[in-house]
Amino acid sequence: xxxxxxxxxxxxxxxxxxxxxxxxxxxxxxxxxxxxxxxxxxxxxxxxxxxxxxxxxxxxxxxxxxxxxxxxxxxxxxxxxxxxxxxxxxxxxxxxxxxxxxxxxxxxxxxxxxxxxxxxxxxxxxxxxxxxxxxxxxxxxxxxxxxxxxxxxxxxxxxxxxxxxxxxxxxxxxxxxxxxxxxxxxxxxxxxxxxxxxxxxxxxxxxxxxxxxxxxxxxxxxxxxxxxxxxxxxxxxxxxxxxxxxxxxxxxxxxxxxxxxxxxxxxxxxxxxxxxxxxxxxxxxxxxxxxxx
Amino acid sequence: xxxxxxxxxxxxxxxxxxxxxxxxxxxxxxxxxxxxxxxxxxxxxxxxxxxxxxxxxxxxxxxxxxxxxxxxxxxxxxxxxxxxxxxxxxxxxxxxxxxxxxxxxxxxxxxxxxxxxxxxxxxxxxxxxxxxxxxxxxxxxxxxxxxxxxxxxxxxxxxxxxxxxxxxxxxxxxxxxxxxxxxxxxxxxxxxxxxxxxxxxxxxxxxxxxxxxxxxxxxxxxxxxxxxxxxxxxxxxxxxxxxxxxxxxxxxxxxxxxxxxxxxxxxxxxxxxxxxxxxxxxxxxxxxxxxxxxxxxxxxxxxxxxxxxxxxxxxxxxxxxxxxxxxxxxxxxxxxxxxxxxxxxxxxxxxxxxxxxxxxxxxxxxxxxxxxxxxxxxxxxxxxxxxxxxxxxxxxxxxxxxxxxxxxxxxxxxxxxxxxxxxxxxxxxxxxxxxxxxxxxxxxxxxxxxxxxxxxxxxxxxxxxxxxxxxxxxxxxxxxxxxxxxxxxxxxxxxxxxxxxxxxxxxxxxxxxxxxxx
Numbered sequence: 060x061x062x063x064x065x066x067x068x069x070x071x072x073x074x075x076x077x078x079x080x081x082x083x084x085x086x087x088x089x090x091x092x093x094x095x096x097x098x099x100x101x102x103x104x105x106x107x108x109x110x111x112x113x114x115x116x117x118x119x120x121x122x123x124x125x126x127x128x129x130x131x132x133x134x135x136x137x138x139x140x141x142x143x144x145x146x147x148x149x150x151x152x153x154x155x156x157x158x159x160x161x162x163x164x165x166x167x168x169x170x171x172x173x174x175x176x177x178x179x180x181x182x183x184x185x186x187x188x189x190x191x192x193x194x195x196x197x198x199x200x201x202x203x204x205x206x207x208x209x210x211x212x213x214x215x216x217x218x219x220x221x222x223x224x225x226x227x228x229x230x231x232x233x234x235x236x237x238x239x240x241x242x243x244x245x246x247x248x249x250x251x252x253x254x255x256x257x258x259x260x261x262x263x264x265x266x267x268x269x270x271x272x273x274x275x276x277x278x279x280x281x282x283x284x285x286x287x288x289x290x291x292x293x294x295x296x297x298x299x300x301x302x303x304x305x306x307x308x309x310x311x312x313x314x315x316x317x318x319x320x321x322x323x324x325x326x327x328x329x330x331x332x333x334x335x336x337x338x339x340x341x342x343x344x345x346x347x348x349x350x351x352x
Numbered sequence: 353x354x355x356x357x358x359x360x361x362x363x364x365x366x367x368x369x370x371x372x373x374x375x376x377x378x379x380x381x382x383x384x385x386x387x388x389x390x391x392x393x394x395x396x397x398x399x400x401x402x403x404x405x406x407x408x409x410x411x412x413x414x415x416x417x418x419x420x421x422x423x424x425x426x427x428x429x430x431x432x433x434x435x436x437x438x439x440x441x442x443x444x445x446x447x448x449x450x451x452x453x454x455x456x457x458x459x460x461x462x463x464x465x466x467x468x469x470x471x472x473x474x475x476x477x478x479x480x481x482x483x484x485x486x487x488x489x490x491x492x493x494x495x496x497x498x499x500x501x502x503x504x505x506x507x508x509x510x511x512x513x514x515x516x517x518x519x520x521x522x523x524x525x526x527x528x529x530x531x532x533x534x535x536x537x538x539x540x541x542x543x544x545x546x547x548x549x550x551x552x553x554x555x556x557x558x559x560x561x562x563x564x565x566x567x568x569x570x571x572x573x574x575x576x577x578x579x580x581x582x583x584x585x586x587x588x589x590x591x592x593x594x595x596x597x598x599x600x601x602x603x604x605x606x607x608x609x610x611x612x613x614x615x616x617x618x619x620x621x622x623x624x625x626x627x628x629x630x631x632x633x634x635x636x637x638x639x640x641x642x643x644x645x646x647x648x649x650x651x652x653x654x655x656x657x658x659x660x661x662x663x664x665x666x667x668x669x670x671x672x673x674x675x676x677x678x679x680x681x682x683x684x685x686x687x688x689x690x691x692x693x694x695x696x697x698x699x700x701x702x703x704x705x706x707x708x709x710x711x712x713x714x715x716x717x718x719x720x721x722x723x724x725x726x727x728x729x730x731x732x733x734x735x736x737x738x739x740x741x742x743x744x745x746x747x748x749x750x751x752x753x754x755x756x757x758x759x760x761x762x763x764x765x766x767x768x769x770x771x772x773x774x775x776x777x778x779x780x781x782x783x784x785x786x787x788x789x790x791x792x793x794x795x796x797x798x799x800x801x802x803x804x805x806x807x808x809x810x811x812x813x814x815x816x817x818x819x820x821x822x823x824x825x826x827x828x829x830x831x832x833x834x835x836x837x838x839x840x841x842x843x844x845x846x847x848x849x850x851x852x853x854x855x856x857x858x859x860x861x862x863x864x865x866x867x868x869x870x
Binding site for chain 1: 606608609612615800801820836
């Protein structure tokens with residue numbers, strides 16, 4: 060399974076019990092849509108949300124957006140029922156909240172695969188996004204990120220993490236900065252995507268831009284979105300500059316020419332170009348919707 | 353007889369007269385002169401130092417020769433805060449006047465109290481650019497025997513010039529006026545900005561009453577309405593509900609859907625070929641339309657493009673763009689919020705214009721003819737790009753023709769913005785219920801689910817495709833939306849015609865049939 064550098068700049072949360080928002084989810088151009096059965100849904104709406112998402116997910120056209128579902132944790136009365144309802148529908152990914160250890164992921168995957176077996180489904184299509192939202196999860200993040208082929212992204216949940224750490228969430232993100240960087244490093248070492256937490260103030264466009272720029276700078280591949288109005292800014296931050304695109308185009312083009320001639324490592328303007336640089340260049344071109352002919 | 357859009361138009365309607373079918377947006381204008389004569393405005397006389405001040409609106413009306421069969425006109429610059437129209441008709445009703453033709457430039461929810469006067473024969477004919485709320489419902493159900501006439505803002509001026517509408521009495525609300533009737537809407541506690549729609553009424557009405565809640569020392573400046581046309585002046589405590597006349601600064605929508613549509617529309621404009629230095633621009637004040645201005649403003653700054661003028665219904669957002677130096681001039685026929693009045697009063701590049709200069713098709717060039725880009729809304733649009741802005745999905749008359757067809761006719765690029773469905777009702781139809789603006793004037797439809805280019809403009813489509821925009825065939829988008837919403841059952845109508853929709857040149861583009869009540 061190719062795990063690195065999917066186009067996941069934005070992941071739009073949509074409450075699973077809101078039919079109008081689900082119906083419109085695909086029109087905003089988010090790279091990913093996250094139909095939420097967990098925190099966005101009140102306890103007395105859990106069944107309704109599960110049934111609604113189950114019935115809508117394969118009927119509504121979400122256009123080019125990847126569709127994921129956040130289920131409830133298995134320790135709640137809803138987690139298993141969510142998996143039983145959603146796994147057979149094989150969304151692009153299941154997002155699992157408050158993941159704390161590799162053992163927990165192994166147990167979750169076992170349940171998912173049992174459901175898939177019962178429905179005659181492969182174990183390769185749907186992936187898993189692990190949310191890191193507790194101090195324990197941060198401590199064990201490398202295990203979570205690296206041990207399982209089906210985990211192709213990890214994410215940080217800032218609000219829950221600060222609550223678990225018994226600190227106040229501040230706009231400068233001071234309390235979760237170490238967690239952010241540790242999670243990014245685990246993802247990079249595992250060659251998977253890593254998605255930053257939401258920016259809660261939907262009216263603070265400058266604040267969103269600043270935080271997204273910071274997340275990009277320290278290595279996050281995208282950012283969660285709680286309002287469609289935030290998508291444009293996040294995409295803008297993550298969209299490569301013309302200069303970056305030109306450089307990437309040249310690298311990929313030269314790579315193709317050299318590969319055809321059986322040459323693995325080559326130089327452009329005196330700088331050595333090897334596989335990781337080519338992979339990075341290909342990712343930039345994907346972000347910019349540019350193909351090399 | 354059929355008009356060129358295939359709509360059945362009667363040759364004659366009792367109480368309206370002979371009808372001329374629509375033949376194309378510019379067909380009638382293309383020969384360069386009009387067969388319809390301009391009727392003379394009334395000549396009047398006033399003796400030196402004779403007072404125009406009356407003690408009450410009732411006294412002023414009594415002096416104005418009220419009579420059965422009279423035509424009474426109003427402007428709608430006070431929007432939903434207007435109280436004078438209802439007061440005037442109540443006074444006329446109490447005087448026993450019947451068979452009145454009401455010729456208000458538009459009608460809003462605040463005018464619902466006149467409904468009993470339609471039912472009892474006080475008002476028997478209506479000319480207006482818009483009708484809404486309970487009045488719109490009652491008209492759709494056939495409360496009047498004679499169909500209402502829906503006209504555009506430009507078309508209204510043409511109707512008055514050519515004598516189709518002959519005004520006996522106009523009552524003009526002004527936020528400031530002097531004892532001679534010099535009047536304006538640009539200052540005072542009830543300031544509403546431009547008074548552009550009332551200028552033609554003042555010029556042509558046999559009797560002109562200016563009503564103000566702010567009598568100022570002579571002369572009241574600016575002379576938006578000048579004293580040589582005004583017969584009487586009335587001072588009242590209030591001309592309307594200030595909170596509904598001008599509601600502060602218009603805010604850009606927070607709706608993610610409207611913003612999404614607006615962003616796409618701004619992208620369309622940017623890549624249309626008309627986003628050039630010196631371009632002229634008009635947007636409405638509602639929903640996605642005003643939000644387009646936000647994105648265009650950003651693009652103008654980024655690309656260092658300076659426009660020529662903004663036109664039409666003016667918001668504080670337009671004023672900000674003028675003050676930012678992004679446009680040279682604002683032509684203001686109607687102001688949409690309180691802060692606009694101050695700019696209109698103090699900035700010489702912010703120019704108040706009458707509706708004739710704004711949009712009258714029967715002259716040597718109204719300003720709508722100079723528009724490069726206009727952004728308009730729609731209640732419905734069909735696969736031939738014909739637009740309905742007057743009747744709702746439930747069959748009620750509930751909108752306004754306004755400047756829709758005037759601006760669409762003049763603009764190099766007319767962009768219609770609307771969601772692909774509202775509630776459970778699809779907006780794109782095989783055939784709209786009522787045509788107000790012909791598809792030939794519409795270049796692009798922008799919805800959240802895709803952009804549709806009128807196939808009559810292949811070069812525009814090529815430009816937009818080259819820019820990577822999500823262009824869909826309008827037939828495909830219609831099918832896509834119908835799959836989501838289902839196709840609503842058609843409404844049922846009788847043969848009775850309850851409204852006729854005039855195109856701006858006076859030809860009939862469509863008629864509205866009586867809705868069967870369920």
